[in-house]
Amino acid sequence: MSQRILTAHGSGGKLMNELINKTIKEILGPQSIQLDDAAILKVNSQIAFTTDSFTVDPIFFPGGDIGKLAVNGTVNDLAVMGATPLYLSCALILEEGLELKVLKDILNSMRQAAEYAGVKFVTGDTKVIESGKADKIFINTAGIGVFEKPAQRHQIRPGDKVIINGPIGEHGMAIMAQRNDIAIPNLVSDCAPLNHLIKKVTAVCPQGIKFMRDATRGGVAAVLNEIVQQSPFAIKLFEENLPIPNEVKGICEMLGLDPLYVANEGKVVFIVSPECAEEAVSAMQDVKEGKRAAVIGEITEDFSGQVYLETAIGGKRPLPMLVAEQLPRIC
């Protein structure tokens, strides 16, 4: 077998069959790419369905790679809906010339991430693009999750707390550091699945969780703006409570960025009723992905539709939706 991807690996003949059966299927698991065109699955009557394409550059970065990201990103989209992620698809767009070893490393990373998150690959697709018309590898993962109980929505109210499960800005800044050849010890992507953490928190506060969303592209600020932009409420963040690592602060200052707008890949923002806040934080701190969970803000009635930061001495700074984040291909 060739040690690099050839266009023939994508054109429906023996080489493609070999790549699928001897490489992809062997690594991702026997169910991964069925002989048939689709997987047959048994599910509950209510499912969650999501899709995400991953095009991160570079494909390997401190704390992860495009494969780990592709698994966790889709797992997280399902988990924040309150669903239990079960099944993933794996659609690869490969650039001709990609080293087979690189593909295998990424597939192995996908398998490990899937095992840790508790999901299975059940169907897939592989396309090859001639050299120079794609960038190494793009991965699409679609996912299906089931609801163990029906999805519920509770009304957000003033006084509700904003909680995050740990440090802000690590994924985006780890990518930017790598892309700019800046070595920063201890700065690694936070790429992680959030389903275990969410399961724990929702078990503790079944009625108190008003909203969950992973803070990816656009960062914490984008998620919070989406929550309040059509609402009569505002969100106030307490500057001194924000868990922003010094490494993230440092490189953000160098590059002129605000950590609140930087992508995370293992962070979920919760809005919870005030009675539940303490229990929720402590439930998060019980799992690996939530060790440094903290209340970072609250829902208020002033400045309706806005997100703003309150400093220790009472100063206020608006955090509007940006026209464009300055970090392309962060995921």
Added chain:
Amino acid sequence: MSQRILTAHGSGGKLMNELINKTIKEILGPQSIQLDDAAILKVNSQIAFTTDSFTVDPIFFPGGDIGKLAVNGTVNDLAVMGATPLYLSCALILEEGLELKVLKDILNSMRQAAEYAGVKFVTGDTKVIESGKADKIFINTAGIGVFEKPAQRHQIRPGDKVIINGPIGEHGMAIMAQRNDIAIPNLVSDCAPLNHLIKKVTAVCPQGIKFMRDATRGGVAAVLNEIVQQSPFAIKLFEENLPIPNEVKGICEMLGLDPLYVANEGKVVFIVSPECAEEAVSAMQDVKEGKRAAVIGEITEDFSGQVYLETAIGGKRPLPMLVAEQLPRIC
């Protein structure tokens, strides 16, 4: 709004929200891209789940475009499993600089194809790649279908008939003609959804359908090889029954290709019990996608594991699995 795609359209800020809400969502339908990260769907207990990335070059071709292809390809993957396709995702990878008009034309084509096939877009994702690192647009559609009755498998036996719903080789040759600037009147892609046709045929022959598969990359020959390669049986095709249009024959001869290895995008190969063959063909001929359906071969016991062609005068020609088809980016 810019008339071309900018990297900022993919980076989580206002421009991305505008693109999603004012362009994608407006064209594909209000359900298309939910505010939340995943769609919540009500389904049967047994579903089919599939994914396909589309990277066809050129993106517009006689008889269709990448958008129509992306809808029909995924609809067909579900339909050949015996499922009723219901929900699609739409994940776009856009090259910076793509004209917004081109994107809108493709999205409109997706909407039309979805309406005709009877499926809805329920979730999506958009990424932008810097100019020169992708090729205009790649589309991934994952799909979910439901089983109106449990999926069944009946054993293939000698004497079973091989049926196809119409002309062979049109999609691949329409693409190749376009790519090589050869104008061939009447040669258009067969890109079409197969779910309506399959529903009709399975209603007529509920027990007689042994196998269905759309003959895409690798063509009819690849599908037939997959059926018999692990089996004690062979497949004999009757050369004079093969519906190969003269336009396809002509350009295949010019390019040194065999139409049986050329991709189709609206053709399904059925294996049916001999009692059902006539009814199945006539049921197909009742719908637009099956007007020229024909019995093209049968299951035999000689040459086990092989596919071969029998000529009018009794000559035999093997149709092995090719190492590589010579048509990259055909879908």
